[in-house]
Amino acid sequence: MxxxxxxxxxAAAQLLNFGLILSTAFMMWKGLSVISDxxxxxxxxxxxxxxxxxxxxxxxFLWNRNLLEETKxxxxxxxxxxxxxxxIVHRLVRKFGLGEEAKLLTKGDNNLAxxxxxxxxxxxxxxxxxxxGSVVAYIPxxxxxxxxxxxxxxxxxxxxxxxxxVVVVQRE
Amino acid sequence: xxSTIVRGQNVFGFFTTVCFVVAALxxxxxxxxxxxxxxxxxxxxxxxVRGRPHYYSTKKEEYAIxxxxxxxxxSSLFSWNTKQVFVYVSASWPNSTLGDAGxxxxxxxxxxxxxxxxxxxxxxxxxxxxxxxxKLVRSAKGKKIDPSRSVYPSYLQHPSAELDFLLTxxxxxxxxxxxxxxxxxxxxxxHYNVQPWVGVLTWTPQIEFGSWKKVKGGxxxxxKLPAIKAKKAAEKxxx
Numbered sequence: 268m269x270x271x272x273x274x275x276x277x278a279a280a281q282l283l284n285f286g287l288i289l290s291t292a293f294m295m296w297k298g299l300s301v302i303s304d305x306x307x308x309x310x311x312x313x314x315x316x317x318x319x320x321x322x323x324x325x326x327x328f329l330w331n332r333n334l335l336e337e338t339k340x341x342x343x344x345x346x347x348x349x350x351x352x353x354x355i356v357h358r359l360v361r362k363f364g365l366g367e368e369a370k371l372l373t374k375g376d377n378n379l380a381x382x383x384x385x386x387x388x389x390x391x392x393x394x395x396x397x398x399x400g401s402v403v404a405y406i407p408x409x410x411x412x413x414x415x416x417x418x419x420x421x422x423x424x425x426x427x428x429x430x431x432x433v434v435v436v437q438r439e
Numbered sequence: 440x441x442s443t444i445v446r447g448q449n450v451f452g453f454f455t456t457v458c459f460v461v462a463a464l465x466x467x468x469x470x471x472x473x474x475x476x477x478x479x480x481x482x483x484x485x486x487x488v489r490g491r492p493h494y495y496s497t498k499k500e501e502y503a504i505x506x507x508x509x510x511x512x513x514s515s516l517f518s519w520n521t522k523q524v525f526v527y528v529s530a531s532w533p534n535s536t537l538g539d540a541g542x543x544x545x546x547x548x549x550x551x552x553x554x555x556x557x558x559x560x561x562x563x564x565x566x567x568x569x570x571x572x573x574k575l576v577r578s579a580k581g582k583k584i585d586p587s588r589s590v591y592p593s594y595l596q597h598p599s600a601e602l603d604f605l606l607t608x609x610x611x612x613x614x615x616x617x618x619x620x621x622x623x624x625x626x627x628x629x630h631y632n633v634q635p636w637v638g639v640l641t642w643t644p645q646i647e648f649g650s651w652k653k654v655k656g657g658x659x660x661x662x663k664l665p666a667i668k669a670k671k672a673a674e675k676x677x678x
Contacts, residue, residue, distance in 0.1 A: 319523055319557055319564050320634045340529055340548040341630050341642060358525075360550040364534070376525065376555060404639045406462065433444055 305331035305400035310345055310354060311410030316375030317343070317356055324411030327356065329400025337365065338395060343402040344373065349387045354399060357382055367395050465520055466638025470649055472518040477655035478511035478629045480528060487620040487667050501619040503664050505530065505551060507627055511657070513556070516633050522561050525632040527553035532625040545626070560636075620667045627659035 299308040308329050312321040320343075321327070329345055338344065340362050345354050360381060361372040370392040374381040383391050416422055484506040489499050509528060516524050531545035557565075562575055630643040631654075644651055 319555065319561055320525070322564065336645075339642075340550055341525075341527055341632060343632075343640070360553075361548070363547045363549075365546050376553075402640060405635060406637055436444065 303328075303330050303332065303400065305329045307345075307354070307399060310356065310400075311413050312356060313353070313414065316377050317358070318377045320376055321356065321405070322407070324408050324414050326406040326408075326410040327402045328404040328406075330403045331398070331400040337369075338362075338371075338398065338401060344371075344398045345400050345402070346373065346393055346397045347399060348385060348393075348397070349390070351387075355382070355385065356402065363392075369395060371395070371398075462637045466635065469518065469520055469635060469638060469641075470651075473515060473650035473652070475515045475652045475655070476511065476513045476631065476657075478509065478513075478657040480627045480629050480657060480659045481508050482506070482627060482659050482662050483508055485662065485665055487664050489667055501667065503530075503619045503622075505627070507659065509552075509629065511629060513631060516631060517558055519560075520635045520638065521558050522634045522636050523555055523557045525553065525555055525634065527630050527632075529628050529630060530625055531628065532622050551627075619664055621664060623663045624661050625664060626661050629654060629657040 296308075300306060302308075308331075310327050310329060312323055312325045312327060315323060327345070338359065340359050343356060343358050345356050347354050355373075357373040357375045357378075359371055360374045361370075363370045371394065372381055372383070372392050386393065416426075482505065484504075486504040488502050488504065490502055491497075491499055507528070511526070513524060513526065527550045529548050529550050531548040534546040559576075562572070565572065565575065567575065632643075633641045635641075641651075643657075644653055647653055
């Protein structure tokens with residue numbers, strides 16, 4: 268930090284570098300979002316309702332385009348329920364009809380009953396537009412950091428502090 | 440350049456790169472393992488009854504009770520990167536109300552039976568006490584798939600054991616017009632979904648892809664659901 272104060276040009280370069288890293292990450296996320304046509308192409312599993320397939324903290328890659336065929340029964344989809352902001356990862360078990368108006372029913376592999384209870388009041392099926400993507404790929408455990416951060420907010424402070432410390436101590 | 444932090448950063452960066460490369464190689468190795476599943480699905484008995492979804496419901500709806508037999512050999516789906524296989528049987532039928540537009544296409548599809556076969560390598564994830572875990576691990580020792588893994592699949596794992604398994608399933612509410620009686624051209628199909636330890640999830644292939652073959656068999660003959668059973672029988676069933 269002290270050296271940075273003495274050399275404003277270097278401080279500016281460091282700041283730009285930091286901004287570049289941030290914007291690269293953001294553009295990669297948005298680019299993936301455009302390619303997969305999903306508002307959130309990578310999700311972290313938050314509950315154990317799909318165990319043993321998915322544990323908490325596993326990372327899922329979503330795909331939301333129907334290039335060759337429609338979303339089928341048996342696919343694992345991530346969907347949003349009206350009035351609830353947490354997306355749910357469950358398997359599609361019933362489909363009646365075709366295309367946009369098809370009535371879809373989901374169920375968690377580890378749950379006994381289907382999801383009718385999870386849907387909004389008076390809603391007993393979901394539609395294609397409620398789905399934000401089908402799971403296509405899987406990496407275990409990597410997303411657990413985000414669960415830790417959201418469940419223990421003090422960790423955020425610790426991380427920020429550590430980063431600040433690194434910036435202060437670092438010479439170049 | 441040579442401060443502790445920079446060295447730490449380099450080591451961590453190298454570590455994550457190696458992790459991802461190894462994971463990608465493991466995921467790619469899936470393609471090398473041949474998949475040659477086979478199965479037979481046959482309908483044994485059909486019934487349609489009327490009933491109510493729950494005690495307070497005023498609407499009556501129709502339930503199809505489908506008894507079918509299933510024998511399958513899915514052992515080739517298990518490789519070192521298989522965490523579990525989700526096996527399911529679906530009933531699909533065309534829509535009669537759509538007229539010509541819906542003809543030929545299987546518009547409606549419902550999973551009527553499913554099971555999960557876990558790989559012994561996923562045992563540590565099971566929510567079990569130490570004693571039960573020890574027993575489970577011992578039972579699976581040296582085997583690629585443990586026959587006692589779940590309630591049903593022993594017959595799924597031994598190609599030689601041609602055990603017919605009968606089971607009753609209901610395709611029920613959520614059918615838009617709540618009617619199922621005399622539905623024609625219904626067909627039962629076996630599907631699977633391979634869940635890897637890392638990499639791409641795969642479902643029953645529509646086309647042959649390298650050493651991954653289609654399911655041999657696995658589709659029942661088309662059948663027609665019967666008319667509704669007499670009232671007495673229906674009440675007994677829904678009770």
